[in-house]
Amino acid sequence: MSGREPADPAVPLIPDAAALRAHVVVRRRDFAVDIALDVAPGDTVAVMGRSGAGKSTLLGALAGLVPLDGGEIVLDGRVLDRAPRVRTAPMHRGIVLLGQDARLFPHLSARENVAFGPRAAGVPASVARSSADEWLVRVGLPGAGDRRHAQLSGGEQQRVAVARALAAEPRVVLLDEPLVALDAVTAAEVRAMLRECLAGVTTIAVTHDAVDAAALADRLVIVERGRVTQEGPVREVLAAPATAVAAAIAGLERVEGVARRGGWESAGMRLESSDAASLTLAAEEGTPLAAVFRAADMRLGEGCPATVRRLEPTPTGVRVVTDRGTAEVSPSEATAIRVGDVVLVRVEADRVRFVAAS
CATH class of the missing domain: 3.40.50.300 (P-loop containing nucleotide triphosphate hydrolases)
Known part of the structure; x- marks a missing residue:
C-alpha cells in the first residue's frame, strides 16, 4: 500500500x-x-x-x-x-x-x-x-x-x-x-x-x-x-480486417480480388457493394481489393459457382466452406450438399465491404 x-x-x-x-x-x-x-x-x-x-x-x-x-x-x-x-x-x-x-x-x-x-x-x-x-x-x-x-x-x-x-x-x-x-x-x-x-x-x-x-x-x-x-x-x-487471420478473429469472410467495373472480381466471381467507401476503392480499376462479409450473409442457390471444401456443423446449422467463401445454411439445406459439389453463391451489395489488399 x-x-x-x-x-x-x-x-x-x-x-x-x-x-x-x-x-x-x-x-x-x-x-x-x-x-x-x-x-x-x-x-x-x-x-x-x-x-x-x-x-x-x-x-x-x-x-x-x-x-x-x-x-x-x-x-x-x-x-x-x-x-x-x-x-x-x-x-x-x-x-x-x-x-x-x-x-x-x-x-x-x-x-x-x-x-x-x-x-x-x-x-x-x-x-x-x-x-x-x-x-x-x-x-x-x-x-x-x-x-x-x-x-x-x-x-x-x-x-x-x-x-x-x-x-x-x-x-x-x-x-x-x-x-x-x-x-x-x-x-x-x-x-x-x-x-x-x-x-x-x-x-x-x-x-x-x-x-x-x-x-x-x-x-x-x-x-x-x-x-x-x-x-x-x-x-x-x-x-476492416487486413489479413485472413484478422478476418477469422472478427468472424468475417475475407476474399481477395481486384477492382473491376466499379465492383470486385476474382476468378469469375463478382461482388458489388453499396458502401460509399467501398465504391471509392472499387473505382480504381485493377486495384487489389478484399471483399469482406459475414458468413451468414452469403447465400446459396444463385450467383457465381463455388466448390464445397468442407461442411462444419454449428449450434444453429451448418457452415458450408467453399473456395469463394463460407455460407451458413440450415441442417435441412445441408443434407443435399456434399464435399466437392459445385454450388452457386451470392452476397447482396448491402452486405459487402471492400478493403484495400496488398
Whole structure:
C-alpha cells in the first residue's frame, strides 16, 4: 500500500497509470518474435492472433519471465530491459501477469491471498487484510475472505486472482486469456468485473475472443508469426480486417480480388457493394481489393459457382466452406450438399465491404 486512506469501495485503489513502450525481440526455434508496442497511461491494448503466434512470449518478456534477444522495455521512462545489458527482475518491475490459472495459494484464505502482495512489500498485516477485504468487495466477493481455494468456484478463484493482482498496486497488468477456462456465463460476469476494476489501469490483454477485445480494450493488435500485421481501434480493426487471420478473429469472410467495373472480381466471381467507401476503392480499376462479409450473409442457390471444401456443423446449422467463401445454411439445406459439389453463391451489395489488399 502507498499509505493512502481507505477509499470508497466503488473507487479502485490503483496507482497513477503508467505509460509502457516496448520493442520485444525474442528468437524462437521457427521464427523470431519482433513486436513493438506503445501503450498510453490507463489504456488497454488487446493482442490477438493464432495459437503459437508469439502472444504469450510477448507477455512473458514484458513480465520479465522471458529474456530479450533484442529491443527494450521502458515503463514511464525507466528502462526495465535493454538487451543484452539491462534486465530487471520480475518482482521489481511493477508489472503483474494474470493467466488462465488463478494460481492461488491453496493453504491461504481468499483474504490472505489478496493481502500477500502488500504484506510482502512491508504493509502491516491489519492494513493489508483490511485492503484485501475492500478488494474482495470490488471483485464481487463480499464476505468471502475466510474461504480457501477448494471452497471457491473457478470464476470465484479468478476474481480472487484479480483482487490479489491489483492489491499489489501494479503499474501495468498483463492478462493472458484469464477467461478461457470459464463457462460462457461465468466468463461474461468476470469480463464485466475486469472492465470495471481495470478502468484507468495500463493493461495488455491477450485473448482469442473478439468479445473480450471489444469489451475490455481501446486498441487491438493482430500478431502473426511474431509480427504485428494490423493495429488500431478495436472496432475499426474488426470491421476492416487486413489479413485472413484478422478476418477469422472478427468472424468475417475475407476474399481477395481486384477492382473491376466499379465492383470486385476474382476468378469469375463478382461482388458489388453499396458502401460509399467501398465504391471509392472499387473505382480504381485493377486495384487489389478484399471483399469482406459475414458468413451468414452469403447465400446459396444463385450467383457465381463455388466448390464445397468442407461442411462444419454449428449450434444453429451448418457452415458450408467453399473456395469463394463460407455460407451458413440450415441442417435441412445441408443434407443435399456434399464435399466437392459445385454450388452457386451470392452476397447482396448491402452486405459487402471492400478493403484495400496488398
